[in-house]
Amino acid sequence: MDVYEAIKKRRDIRSSFKKEPIPDEVLSKILLAAHLAPSVGYSQPWNFILIYSEDTRRRILEEVMRQREVFKNKLEGERKELFSNIKIEGILDTPLNIAITCDPSRFGPNVLGRHTMPETCEFSTVLGIENMWLAARSEGIGIGWVSFMDKETIKRILGIPENVKLIAYLCIGYVTSFPEKPELEEKGWGNRLRLSDLVYVDKWGEGVKEDLRKSLDNVKI
Structure with a gap:
């Protein structure tokens, strides 16, 4: 798939996932695409936690649904009703979830390029996520980014060290189809x-x- 086509057809997927497992060689290519992303000072601050355990994912889902209710209760009128019909995750619908972290301590405190902008450590990790997303799309694989969660709660569930930052929690799997438009646009959210x-x-x-x-x-x- 041409890179422009992958960019245009990339979607944040929350439904239409299939349980079909992702072959190791395909998963490895997608992770390598993330690992080839640019990083400030060549710091490569990312780690990838592959989450297959259904028990672990159920614990994650409990936190996500709790945060969904918190957000829903802040909405009013049509917006609240519209949100009630929007699916926000595919945690149990996919064969795999991936948590992606950023370790700001990797290679010590004085990483080239981070002296005045330490946040570029996290930006580097996000660049890796975008690489992964586009590579997955070119393989016919969907990704959904789940952000309804308290990061510290998820870090405890996954045993992530205190100094390491949780950047993203992704649901990943083959899909029955990719929507023509982003789901939130199709649903009238924006x-x-x-x-x-x-x-x-x-x-x-x-x-x-x-x-x-x-x-x-x-x-x-």
Whole structure:
């Protein structure tokens, strides 16, 4: 799959997963794609916890559903009703969950490039996640990022050391189909913003010239 096609067709998947296991060689390729991501100071701060245990995943799911209710109770009216019909996870629907962490202590306290921006350690890990997501899509595999969770609770369940940061919890598996549009757009939760409204020139708020605006509004990949 062409990289632009993978970007365009990538989706955050929460349903339509199949129980079909991911072959080791395919999983290894997807993890390698993540491991080949750029990292500040070549620090490679990531680790990948492969979670097959149904018991562990049920404990994770309990925390996710608790946090879902907390968020739901903050909503009102149509938004609350709409959210009630949105599935937020595929924790037990997939053959595998993956937790991805960031170890800011790897290679010591003075990592090249992090002196003024220590958060680039976490940014590096997120770049690895995007690599993984695109590689998975090219293999016909869906990924759903679950964020309804208290990170410290999940760290305790997974035995993650105190100094290591939990960055992402992913559900991963083959799917029956990929939606044409992002699910939240299909469900009416939101729409993609117009690119030309998000691009400035030289300083904040300075819009682009008309020719570039037209190009940004009409570009296709």
